[in-house]
Amino acid sequence: MMRIRTGGVAALTILALGVSLTACSAGSSEGTDSGDPPTGLTLTLWHPAFDSPELLDLYHAWEEESGNKLDIFDVPPPELMNVIQTKWAAGEKPDILGWLGDPAPMLALNPLQNLQDLSDMTFVKTADAVALNGGTFDDKVYSAQLGPLAVTGVYYNKKVFADAGLEAPQSYDDLASICSTLLGSTPGVTPIYEAGTTGAVMNLASSNYIAESNVDSAFSDAIADGSEKINDPDGPIVKGFEAYAGLRDQGCFNDDATTGTEEAQAKGLMDGSVAMFASDTNAVSRLDALADAATVDATVGFVAVSATSPVANSHGNPSGTLYLPKTGDSAKEAAARDFINFVTGPAYQDYLDAAKIIPTFSGVTTPELQGLMQDIDKASTDGTATYWVGLPGFGGGLSGEVQKLLAGQSTPQQAADSVQTLYEQAKAAIGE
Amino acid sequence: MSTTSPMQASRLQQTLKYIFLGIFAVPWVAVPLWMLLVNSFKTEGESSVLSLALPTEWAAVENYTKVFTEGNYFVGLGNSLLIAIPVVVVVLILGSMAAWAYARSNAMGLRVTFFISAMSIMLPPAIIPTIFILTKIGLQGTTWGYMLVLTATKVGVIIFLAVGFVRTLPTDYEEAAQLDGAGRLRTYWHVILPLMRPVLFTGAVMLVIGVWNDFLFALFLLAGKANATLPLTLYSFALAPTGAVRWNLVFASVVMTSIPLFIAYVVLQRRVLSGLTEGGTTG
Amino acid sequence: MTSTTRQGRRGAFNAPRRPRRFHPTWHFWFALPAIILVLAFFLVPFLANAGFAFTQWTAYSSDITWNGFENFRTLADLGVLGHAVLITLVYAAVSMLVQNVGGLFLANALQEPTRVNNVFRAVFFIPVLVSGLAAGYIWAALLAAQGPLNQFLSAILPGGFVYSWLGNPVSALVAVAFVDAWKWVGLAMTVYIAGLNAIPKQLFEAAALDGAGPWRRFWKVKVPLLAPAFSFNVVIGIVGALSSLDIIFAATGGGPGDATTVLQVASYRQYGQGLFGTASALSLVIAVIGVVIAIPLISALRRREVRL
Structure with a gap:
């Protein structure tokens, strides 16, 4: 089930797999999957409080199955990074950790030292390439991603587009021209709604723009090996920021873009006061919260939009991405591995059927998806991996800089300079 | 000044003072508290509008439950x-x-x-x-x-x-x-x-x-x-x-x-x- | 009142010598439990944190190494340091101004403990009870672009009114500082009432006999004698502003951009990115500002106390 063309990334992953399998056959010092899993234990699980009820049902199903108990700590989403990083730094660790699904935040957990190597586990053999790559560092797999991946593109209101005689956008030029048409013809409609209080501003300002430049991870690799710099005046990051600032200056965004929220965004798109917004797969659940799936499908469409061509990008999802910290308690570590085997194995199909999401493992039946989800699935087929996946220092840093750009506190070049500094800071921290 | 005694003047002053304080207390305390209460009685959709109006659809029981x-x-x-x-x-x-x-x-x-x-x-x-x-x-x-x-x-x-x-x-x-x-x-x-x-x-x-x-x-x-x-x-x-x-x-x-x-x-x-x-x- | 003058003559730190004759070390034993707690859970963590400000310490590696002033330089390069200091000072200044002007005004109006006054006092004290998070949420809602304030302004102004109070960098900063003041003005009021009550009535009567009008009496008699209350409110206000986090989190999250990112929020962000060295450096800056502003104020407060 190679859903997303990632070329080099996939090759890298396969290479990583080969290496890790060799390591396994050579005899891993970590716990293995064989033997009876322990029972009667209580494991701590930290996870983002926004995990779906279906996902929690899956976790609870394991309690019944294994005879172990989970002590679940809901981390409030706005504090996710802070709470987990802070507790982690102080040496407090859970047995199972729900955390962001990309290598960059994973690096911030110092995986070699702190995380169990999962490379020899069964789920690795059937995992989707992007999902697997998101959890891989230094040829070792550290996370299991239950999905769906966060596929990023543009959501639009079909009726607003039809009424104005517009086609769905494919490029940033399209976004600008659709915007000026709408500003002229239907002044009551906000062309693009930006949720400036969230990290989602990265999508339109950067991730989407660069998606087409990152075929086979070309751009990520160029940044990583230093052949391109983040703040090159003609580089795609600065160009993306400029395009973004251009849309802002054109008046395409909502008046309250800097204080915009994702719920208002979803609401506006459903009632037709908003024409478009850029977001990832998780927006579907926000839309579904406002109307039944059929209405959402009839109202909203999803398209891939990049600088000049329709290319989507995807990365790991903070929901359902699981890591196993090394706790030093071998019984609990073994039970935690049993937990991963269960949620990625026998129980996974039930979870898919209940949650109706795109799977991240092969060998399962994709449930009947709602139309919008099918659009996303389709768009992702020709997509690339989000460029900042694997580049350290991009998490809170990039979104913070884009928020300043959105608020007019920095120029595109200044924003890119700051991101460059953050990247170098993080790289130095890793010791690269 | 000649027609009002000091007593009456101070009473008038007092009344004005309390009228002023009362007016001040409305946006300062009453409106925030009212908004808090009234929106806690609304449905999720209606509360997202953040108005001071009474709910058209009461969801107090659901919310507090x-x-x-x-x-x-x-x-x-x-x-x-x-x-x-x-x-x-x-x-x-x-x-x-x-x-x-x-x-x-x-x-x-x-x-x-x-x-x-x-x-x-x-x-x-x-x-x-x-x-x-x-x-x-x-x-x-x-x-x-x-x-x-x-x-x-x-x-x-x-x-x-x-x-x-x-x-x-x-x-x-x-x-x-x-x-x-x-x-x-x-x-x-x-x-x-x-x-x-x-x-x-x-x-x-x-x-x-x-x-x-x-x-x-x-x-x-x-x-x-x-x-x-x-x-x-x-x-x-x-x-x-x-x-x-x-x-x-x-x-x-x-x-x-x-x-x-x-x-x-x-x-x-x-x-x-x-x-x-x-x-x-x-x- | 002989003892008071004796106390005054001896000065703040000069305790009476006599009790020592009974039990030379009882002071120590009485203070010990508090000392242990403060040392273990304030001083030791604080010093550790101050030390970390000069280290390269991140979540990426388990090695912690000294790096001198590198963290401060990085923060300055990123434009975080100067900006956050400026934002923090503006926030503290606005919050304190609103708090003290409002508190003084209310205290002056409500000094006498009459029935009506007690009701008003009780009403204006309510925001003090609300948690910082709640205050932030309430005002974020009131000030929302389509929220009640703008709905009201649209109703009275011709042509409607649309303005994102928390979306503009300047108005957002003023707004969050105002929310901070809103939450604490009730406490400032009570402190000022206590201060007013401590002023001997004869002083007013003497001033009134000298022909001073109410306004003159306020400035010439009340204000100088309220200095201790003022110092207290200012210190508490600065402390509050320096450690303010929950109001800003709930109202703006530090935005738009970084317009309301006070030092505490900036430090918190660095923690969230696993950059513990720079986060500790920002904490240290907060501590230094607190010390630089608060210590002179506290000693001034103590001097006045002696003079009274």
Whole structure:
């Protein structure tokens, strides 16, 4: 089930797999999957409080199955990074950790030292390439991603587009021209709604723009090996920021873009006061919260939009991405591995059927998806991996800089300079 | 001026003053409270408009039921009470004991520790080392560890307030008690503590508010649903699965978190305000 | 009142010598429990944190190494340091101004403990009870672009009114500082009432006999004698502003951009990115500002106390 063309990334992953399998056959010092899993234990699980009820049902199903108990700590989403990083730094660790699904935040957990190597586990053999790559560092797999991946593109209101005689956008030029048409013809409609209080501003300002430049991870690799710099005046990051600032200056965004929220965004798109917004797969659940799936499908469409061509990008999802910290308690570590085997194995199909999401493992039946989800699935087929996946220092840093750009506190070049500094800071921290 | 007597003038002045204060109180207190209440009665969709209008569709029962059931309200309430009451009592006792000692001693060591205690009020907490220490003594994530840290970080306020107050007290009473043969503890309990009542009352009000509403320490020092205090249970519950803010539930949560304190305030309001306004904050 | 003058003559730190004769070390034993707690859970963590400000310490590696002032330089390069200091000072200044002007005004109006006054006092004290998070949420809603304030303004102004109060960098900063003041003005009021009550009535009567009008009496008699109350409110206000986190989190999250990112929020962000060295450096800056502003104020307060 190679859903997303990632070329080099996939090759890298396969290479990583080969290496890790060799390591396994050579005899891993970590716990293995064989033997009876322990029972009667209580494991701590930290996870983002926004995990779906279906996902929690899956976790609870394991309690019944294994005879172990989970002590679940809901981390409030706005504090996710802070709470987990802070507790982690102080040496407090859970047995199972729900955390962001990309290598960059994973690096911030110092995986070699702190995380169990999962490379020899069964789920690795059937995992989707992007999902697997998101959890891989230094040829070792550290996370299991239950999905769906966060596929990023543009959501639009079909009726607003039809009424104005517009086609769905494919490029940033399209976004600008659709915007000026709408500003002229239907002044009551906000062309693009930006949720400036969230990290989602990265999508339109950067991730989407660069998606087409990152075929086979070309751009990520160029940044990583230093052949391109983040703040090159003609580089795609600065160009993306400029395009973004251009849309802002054109008046395409909502008046309250800097204080915009994702719920208002979803609401506006459903009632037709908003024409478009850029977001990832998780927006579907926000839309579904406002109307039944059929209405959402009839109202909203999803398209891939990049600088000049329709290319989507995807990365790991903070929901359902699981890591196993090394706790030093071998019984609990073994039970935690049993937990991963269960949620990625026998129980996974039930979870898919209940949650109706795109799977991240092969060998399962994709449930009947709602139309919008099918659009996303389709768009992702020709997509690339989000460029900042694997580049350290991009998490809170990039979104913070884009928020300043959105608020007019920095120029595109200044924003890119700051991101460059953050990247170098993080790289130095890793010791690269 | 010739037609109105000074009495009438002052009555007119008084009336104008209260009209003005009344007008001022509307946006300052009434509107925020009204918005809080009325939106906590609305459905999620309607509350997102954030208007002051009455709900067209009442969802009060649903919202508040959710606060009680999904919001784990009673667990949070129980924990908050079990934590706040002992912490406030212990802080008042330890703080007033220390304040008496500081006020009556000139020893270098105590001057230094008094200064450190005063600094503890105004410097931000160092969370990571705190967690590290709690982990070392096996109390991280527990109610005991949290109470210990709250006590330690709040005791400085009482010391700071009470030392200034005790210094203004004559030493005659305590000297008399000593001459009567009372031990230090007896003198503290029967003489000093009653004398300190006004300032301790002021301190207690500030403590209760601070401890009850504490969010930062609770977020980092308490682990697991079973230990969560009200600010924690309600904060994590009020956020929708998508991470967005559900205003109706946020407001219902805010109402329910504030209500215990509010009830206490309504009951004790006279005492609180007279205590504060006559108390020794300026001492 | 002989003891008071004795106390005054001896000065703040000069305790009476006599109790020492009874039990030389009882002071120590009485202070000990508080000392242990403060040392273990304030001083030791604080010093550790101050030390970390000069280290290269991140979540990426378990090695912690000294790096001098590198963290401060990095923060300055990123434009975080100067900006956050400026934002913090503006926030503290606005909050304190509103708090003290409002508190003084209310105290002056409500000084006499009459029935009506007590009701008003009780009403204006209510925001003090509300948690910082709740205050932030309430005002974020009231000030929302389509929220009640703008709905009201649209109704009375011709042509409607649309303005994102929390979306503009300047108005957002003023707004969050105002929310901070809103929450605490009730406490400032009570402190000022206590201060007013402590002023001997004869002073007013004497001033009135000298022919001073109410306004003159306010400035010439009340204001100078309220200095201790003023110092207290200012210190508490600064402390509050320096450690303010929950109001800003709930209202703006530090935005738009970084317009309301006070030092405490900036430090918190660095923690969230696993950059513990720079986070500790920002904490240290908060501590230094607190000390620089608060210590002179506290000693001034103590001097006045002696003079009274």
